[in-house]
Amino acid sequence: MGFPVSLRVDDADVPERAADAVFAWLREVDERFSPFRPGSEVACHGRGELARHELSEDLVEVLDLCEHYRRATGGAFDVRPPGRGFDPCAVVKGWAVQRGAQLLRAAGARRFCLNAGGDVVVSGGPWRVGVRHPEHADMLCTTLELTDGAVATSARYERGDHIVDGRTGRPATALLSVTVTAATLTEADPIATAAFAMGPEGIDWAASQPGCEVFAVLPGGRVLRSEGFPVGEGVPRAA
Amino acid sequence: MKRAVPVVALSIVGLIAVWRYEPSAAPADSTAGPAPAASTPSGSSGSSSATVVKGTTVTTDKGPVQVEASFEGGRITAVRMLQQPDHPQTRAAVPKLVAQTLKAQSADVDTVTGATITSDAYRTSLQAAIDAKGA
Structure with missing residues (x-):
């Protein structure tokens, strides 16, 4: 998948190897679940070489999550959209990073912030999380405050039209960005992607998911957010 | 709720x-x-x-x-x-949404959420600046 991962742990008594274990886990996930590695379990399954009963427990869990969100979105979120190959990245990433956060907790970390390519899990906050402005890479469009939880953003400003509406097979282009907060990244990441794939109706849908809040930017500079979205104080940056 | x-x-x-x-x-x-x-x-x-x-x-x-x-x-x-x-x-009630206009701001934050970025884009990102400060 190839994205930068930043980890900050504030607990003094957590050994460095706890962080190493998180990075090792994420590298392992990339080996096993990248659709771009011909030998990975995901690539083999995508080519029909592995039947469901031959899959690892982890991939079965991922496939079940994929199916859950496909049904919940009326097919807009689909890891096998028409005319395209099997690509469960939108579920794998959040699931894997959330498990990385659980490894940290198991190692005794209480106050940490894990950012995997823009998807964030925090613990023991308050943490101030900025939401990247969809049109200006060096600016934010809002800030939010999270104590324990996760936040994910889907947009096409980084990798172009890569999110496909599974109902049509066409790229989703009706929103500029969707940011979702949830208890875990296992939820926030696929819900943000699914809402983006659904388009404007996805904003209501994401906001009605249990424990989720949403901040969506529409073309023309309009923002729609759920009432409970934890907007932060927005402390001006120190000069 | x-x-x-x-x-x-x-x-x-x-x-x-x-x-x-x-x-x-x-x-x-x-x-x-x-x-x-x-x-x-x-x-x-x-x-x-x-x-x-x-x-x-x-x-x-x-x-x-x-x-x-x-x-x-x-x-x-x-x-x-x-x-x-x-x-x-x-069934879930339709949640109430608040409309506002998009603003560009710079604020002091601990981390930044955004669409998945490539390693190349990371180098010039806000998150890289935050990481550099903490390292």
């Missing part, structure tokens, strides 16, 4: 069933100390302080309803629906 109205109403229906159990379970002579978790109607969780109690199934004109309540001491800490009728009133 998007489902506040219907869920709270139904939870109360279920909790009445839970509460109804209490008097019969309480011993007449209460000098024997705190009632054991086993006196609750249908089992408890294994954890030390929390007790999970399932209510009986209550038949309503919309269908069967059953809730499960978690107690810590005498306080209810969570209520979960075990059964609920498949009826519009029990």
Whole structure:
């Protein structure tokens, strides 16, 4: 998948190897679940070489999550959209990073912030999380405050039209960005992607998911957010 | 609390069933100390302080309803629906959305969420600047 991962742990008594274990886990996930590695379990399954009963427990869990969100979105979120190959990245990433956060907790970390390519899990906050402005890479469009939880953003400003509406097979282009907060990244990441794939109706849908809040930017500079979205104080940056 | 109205109403229906159990379970002579978790109607969780109690199934004109309540001491800490009728009133209400205009701001933050970025884009990103400051 190839994205930068930043980890900050504030607990003094957590050994460095706890962080190493998180990075090792994420590298392992990339080996096993990248659709771009011909030998990975995901690539083999995508080519029909592995039947469901031959899959690892982890991939079965991922496939079940994929199916859950496909049904919940009326097919807009689909890891096998028409005319395209099997690509469960939108579920794998959040699931894997959330498990990385659980490894940290198991190692005794209480106050940490894990950012995997823009998807964030925090613990023991308050943490101030900025939401990247969809049109200006060096600016934010809002800030939010999270104590324990996760936040994910889907947009096409980084990798172009890569999110496909599974109902049509066409790229989703009706929103500029969707940011979702949830208890875990296992939820926030696929819900943000699914809402983006659904388009404007996805904003209501994401906001009605249990424990989720949403901040969506529409073309023309309009923002729609759920009432409970934890907007932060927005402390001006120190000069 | 998007489902506040219907869920709270139904939870109360279920909790009445839970509460109804209490008097019969309480011993007449209460000098024997705190009632054991086993006196609750249908089992408890294994954890030390929390007790999970399932209510009986209550038949309503919309269908069967059953809730499960978690107690810590005498306080209810969570209520979960075990059964609920498949009826519009029990489905998620459409949440209220707030409209505003897009603003560009710079603020002092601990981390930045955004669409998945490539390693190349990372080099010039806000997150890289935050990481550089902390390193």
